[in-house]
Amino acid sequence: MDAMDYGSSVTPRALATEAVHAGREDLASLGLHAPPLDLSTTYPSYDARAEAARIDEFATTGARLDGPPVYARLDNPTVARFEEALARLEGAEAAVAFASGMAALTAVLLARASQGLRHVVAVRPLYGCSDHLLDAGLLGTEVTWTDPAGVADAIRPDTGLVMVESPANPTLAEADIRALAHSCGSVPLLVDNTFATPVLQRPVAQGARIVLHSATKYLGGHGDVMGGVVACDEEFARTLRQVRFATGGVLHPLAGYLLLRGLSTLPVRVRAASTTAAELVRRLATDPRIARVHYPRIGGAMIAFEVYGEPHDVIAGVRLITPAVSLGSVDTLIQHPASISHRIVAEGDRRSSGVSDRLLRMSVGLEDVEDLWRDLTQALSAPPAAPPRAAAPAGVPAAVGRPVAASRPSGR
Ligand SMILES: Cc1ncc(COP(=O)(O)O)c(C=O)c1O
Numbered sequence: 587m588d589a590m591d592y593g594s595s596v597t598p599r600a601l602a603t604e605a606v607h608a609g610r611e612d613l614a615s616l617g618l619h620a621p622p623l624d625l626s627t628t629y630p631s632y633d634a635r636a637e638a639a640r641i642d643e644f645a646t647t648g649a650r651l652d653g654p655p656v657y658a659r660l661d662n663p664t665v666a667r668f669e670e671a672l673a674r675l676e677g678a679e680a681a682v683a684f685a686s687g688m689a690a691l692t693a694v695l696l697a698r699a700s701q702g703l704r705h706v707v708a709v710r711p712l713y714g715c716s717d718h719l720l721d722a723g724l725l726g727t728e729v730t731w732t733d734p735a736g737v738a739d740a741i742r743p744d745t746g747l748v749m750v751e752s753p754a755n756p757t758l759a760e761a762d763i764r765a766l767a768h769s770c771g772s773v774p775l776l777v778d779n780t781f782a783t784p785v786l787q788r789p790v791a792q793g794a795r796i797v798l799h800s801a802t803k804y805l806g807g808h809g810d811v812m813g814g815v816v817a818c819d820e821e822f823a824r825t826l827r828q829v830r831f832a833t834g835g836v837l838h839p840l841a842g843y844l845l846l847r848g849l850s851t852l853p854v855r856v857r858a859a860s861t862t863a864a865e866l867v868r869r870l871a872t873d874p875r876i877a878r879v880h881y882p883r884i885g886g887a888m889i890a891f892e893v894y895g896e897p898h899d900v901i902a903g904v905r906l907i908t909p910a911v912s913l914g915s916v917d918t919l920i921q922h923p924a925s926i927s928h929r930i931v932a933e934g935d936r937r938s939s940g941v942s943d944r945l946l947r948m949s950v951g952l953e954d955v956e957d958l959w960r961d962l963t964q965a966l967s968a969p970p971a972a973p974p975r976a977a978a979p980a981g982v983p984a985a986v987g988r989p990v991a992a993s994r995p996s997g998r
Pocket residue numbers: 686687688689713715716751755778780781799800801802812813814912
C-alpha cells in the first residue's frame with residue numbers, strides 16, 4: 587500500500603485508510619458515525635454587524651469562514667467534508683467542489699482570466715465539452731492547441747493555464763506529467779485526473795498545480811450524482827471560492843454527501859474494475875474483429891478499441907453492458923465517442939487527435955469478467971442493426987427487441 591505523507595504533524599496513512607477517514611475525523615467527538623447532511627440554504631444570526639464583517643472577510647480573501655457559512659453559496663459543511671477528503675487523497679492543500687466537472691473547469695478559467703491571464707495552452711484530446719469550451723472561447727479565453735512537446739513554445743506572457751487529460755478521454759493517451767510540469771515553468775499545469783483517479787495517479791506529486799475531476803464519474807461511482815472538484819493550493823482555492831460565490835456553480839449538499847460516501851469505496855472499486863478491464867484488453871488484443879486496443883500504462887477501468895466492423899452495430903448489440911455516455915459507474919457502459927462524447931468537436935480536430943470513427947470507449951464496471959466478455963463478444967459478432975424506426979410518442983412503451991442506435995438521443 588502506498589503511504590501518503592500530509593506533513594510532519596500527521597502520520598502517513600495509506601490511501602485506502604484516507605478514503606474512509608478523511609473529512610470525517612471529528613465525527614466521533616460529535617457522537618456521530620455517518621457524516622451529517624446539512625441542507626440549510628441560510629444560517630441565522632442576531633448580530634448583523636458580525637455577519638457583515640464575515641461576509642467582507644470572505645469576499646476579500648476567499649478563506650473559509652470559521653463557524654456557519656452565512657449563506658449556502660459561500661460554503662456548506664457537508665460539501666466541505668468531501669473537499670477535505672478529496673484534497674487529502676490528491677495530496678493537495680485544498681479542494682473546491684462545483685455543480686459539475688464543466689462548472690469546475692469554468693471556475694478555473696474565470697479565476698485565471700480575472701487575473702488578466704486569458705490564454706490557455708491545451709493538449710488534445712480532451713473530453714468533447716472541455717474542448718468545446720476552450721475552442722469556442724465561450725468564456726473570453728483563447729486557446730493554443732499543441733502536443734506535449736510544443737507546450738513550452740506555446741506559452742505567452744498572458745498564458746494562465748496549461749491543460750491536459752491523462753489518460754485522455756477517449757483515446758486513453760498518457761502524458762508525462764512530470765516533464766509537462768517542467769515545460770510549464772511558472773504557468774500552472776492543470777491535469778484532468780477523472781480517468782485515473784488518485785488511486786492510480788496523484789498529479790500534484792508530479793508537479794501539477796491544479797487537478798480537476800468530473801466527480802460525476804469514479805468519485806461518485808454509482809451514476810447517480812453530478813459534481814466537479816478542483817484540488818490545488820490554498821491560494822488558488824481562495825480565488826475559486828470567490829468565483830463560485832459570485833457565479834453560483836455550487837455543489838448541492840446531498841451530492842457532497844454522496845461523493846464523500848463514494849470516496850470511501852473508490853480504491854476498492856477502481857482496483858477491482860481495473861483488473862477486469864486488463865483481462866478484457868488481453869482478450870480484445872488477440873481478437874480478429876478488433877483493429878486496435880487502447881489501454882494506458884498506468885492501467886485503470888477505461889478501455890478503448892477500434893473495430894473493423896460497424897461500431898454502431900456493437901452499440902446496438904450489447905445486452906448486459908449499457909450503451910450510454912458517462913463512465914466510472916459500478917456497471918459497465920459503452921459509447922461511440924465520434925457520435926456522442928466528442929460529437930461537438932470539429933470532425934478534423936477529432937480525427938487528428940486520434941478519435942477515429944471506429945473507436946468505441948468502454949467504462950468497465952464491477953460485473954464478472956466472463957459475463958462481460960460473453961456480452962461483448964456477441965455484440966462484436968452481431969448482425970447489422972435494423973434501420974431506425976420513428977421514436978414512439980411519450981408514454982407509449984417502445985417495441986421490445988433490439989435497441990436501434992440511431993434512435994437514441996445524442997447526449998453529450
Ligand atoms: C475527462 C472529463 N472531464 C470533465 C468532464 C465534464 O464533467 P461533467 O459531465 O461532470 O460536467 C467529463 C465528462 O464526461 C470528462 O469525461
